[in-house]
Amino acid sequence: MNVQLLNKKEAIFESTLKLVNEYGFHGTPMSQIAAHANVATGTIYHYFSSKDELILELFKYCREKTNEHIFSFEEDLPYKEKFFYIWNRLVEYYVAHRETFWFIEQFYSSPYYELIKQKKTTYYGVDKMHLFFEEGIKSGILRNVSFYTLISVYIGAATSHVKMVTYGFCKMQAKGREELIEIIWNGVKNQ
Amino acid sequence: MNVQLLNKKEAIFESTLKLVNEYGFHGTPMSQIAAHANVATGTIYHYFSSKDELILELFKYCREKTNEHIFSFEEDLPYKEKFFYIWNRLVEYYVAHRETFWFIEQFYSSPYYELIKQKKTTYYGVDKMHLFFEEGIKSGILRNVSFYTLISVYIGAATSHVKMVTYGFCKMQAKGREELIEIIWNGVKNQ
DNA sequence: TGCACCCGAATGAACGTTCAATTGCTAAAT
DNA sequence: ATTTAGCAATTGAACGTTCATTCGGGTGCA
Numbered sequence A, B: 001m002n003v004q005l006l007n008k009k010e011a012i013f014e015s016t017l018k019l020v021n022e023y024g025f026h027g028t029p030m031s032q033i034a035a036h037a038n039v040a041t042g043t044i045y046h047y048f049s050s051k052d053e054l055i056l057e058l059f060k061y062c063r064e065k066t067n068e069h070i071f072s073f074e075e076d077l078p079y080k081e082k083f084f085y086i087w088n089r090l091v092e093y094y095v096a097h098r099e100t101f102w103f104i105e106q107f108y109s110s111p112y113y114e115l116i117k118q119k120k121t122t123y124y125g126v127d128k129m130h131l132f133f134e135e136g137i138k139s140g141i142l143r144n145v146s147f148y149t150l151i152s153v154y155i156g157a158a159t160s161h162v163k164m165v166t167y168g169f170c171k172m173q174a175k176g177r178e179e180l181i182e183i184i185w186n187g188v189k190n191q
Numbered sequence C: 001t002g003c004a005c006c007c008g009a010a011t012g013a014a015c016g017t018t019c020a021a022t023t024g025c026t027a028a029a030t
Numbered sequence D: 001a002t003t004t005a006g007c008a009a010t011t012g013a014a015c016g017t018t019c020a021t022t023c024g025g026g027t028g029c030a
Helices: A003-023 A030-037 A041-047 A051-070 A079-096 A098-108 A112-117 A124-138 A147-167 A173-188 B003-023 B030-036 B041-047 B051-070 B079-096 B098-108 B112-117 B124-138 B147-167 B173-188
Strands: none
Touching: A003 A030, A003 A041, A003 A051, A003 A098, A030 A041, A051 A079, A051 A098, A051 A112, A051 A124, A079 A098, A079 A124, A079 A147, A079 A173, A098 A112, A098 A147, A124 A147, A147 A173, A147 B147, A147 B173, A173 B147, A173 B173, B003 B030, B003 B041, B003 B051, B003 B098, B030 B041, B051 B079, B051 B098, B051 B112, B051 B124, B079 B098, B079 B124, B079 B147, B079 B173, B098 B112, B098 B147, B124 B147, B147 B173
């Protein structure tokens, strides 16, 4: 697949991302996606077998791009710093790419997610987080609670914060972000 | 509006709730909603002027029902107990009414929410939470951080936990719930 | 008699997908 | 170097279906 093709596929991805944000999954006709991406309607079907497949592929694409960004730290940092770093990178990425964020949110809370939930293919991001939290527990830095508890606070607070910011509710982003990750740290650290 | 009518309107609500969970907003035809509610298609238009209005009304209906359940505590309980109580009530309600939960989630992350976001009508639930957190800060029990920070941890962790549970990821519900609210409390309490 | 409630077939627009035709590119054959 | 064959990429009009909404008529109660 040459550069031109990659460009077209990505143009379709980006157009879908933008339009789905504005009009929702089913409020976005294929014809509109095509027009926005400057391709013919039929061209989309050269790259994707159906609208559903397009949405699914776009979801994977968004998730991969997000992961690339948040797990890019020096391995020898102190644990606490990594804990703060990953969280901040995630929030920053989502705030800077809010269309990606909202697309993922929309996807997760729609029936689409059921289609890929069962797939046993260990999802990179979750695995990484699992290892990271395990490391913290084994070294006695984090309280010994279940992985799903940790993930709920860590990711739950992050996404809620991004929602507040993108809704325009939360004025002081930087301060709010610092307060938040510090609260989480206080909650999960030992003692 | 007599009882029979209330029943029909509620039947339409409940059918919409169920079907939207299964097929999404636009994957659910009005005809199917009508069939599931045992009314004629045209009858829905006697109660709602359009599909969008139905969805909007259902959203309000769900939010009201949820609020009724979580703010039903004795005012003279110690603050910490109220803090735990409200959170647990919310989680329990959502787990027991997961269709309501997922509908609200779907709504919030869809373009629908934009339609009602601007409305200045102070939303009951948020107001209640605002007052509750303010009380905690003024009495020195909670750390003095912004409302949006507190809401992000409190609600963010709750919804994440409900997602884990309803996805079937989180096996030990009760234990996970206790761990989680305790972590939040540790994070937001003073000292 | 009037009004609220209810019905479900009919309407017409919108949409996902298909397809026959065209272009552009690559590489083998001459 | 030129031709040729073949496949990938692209097009957008056409197709058939689906769906939100309408409407003319019906029922029962005040």
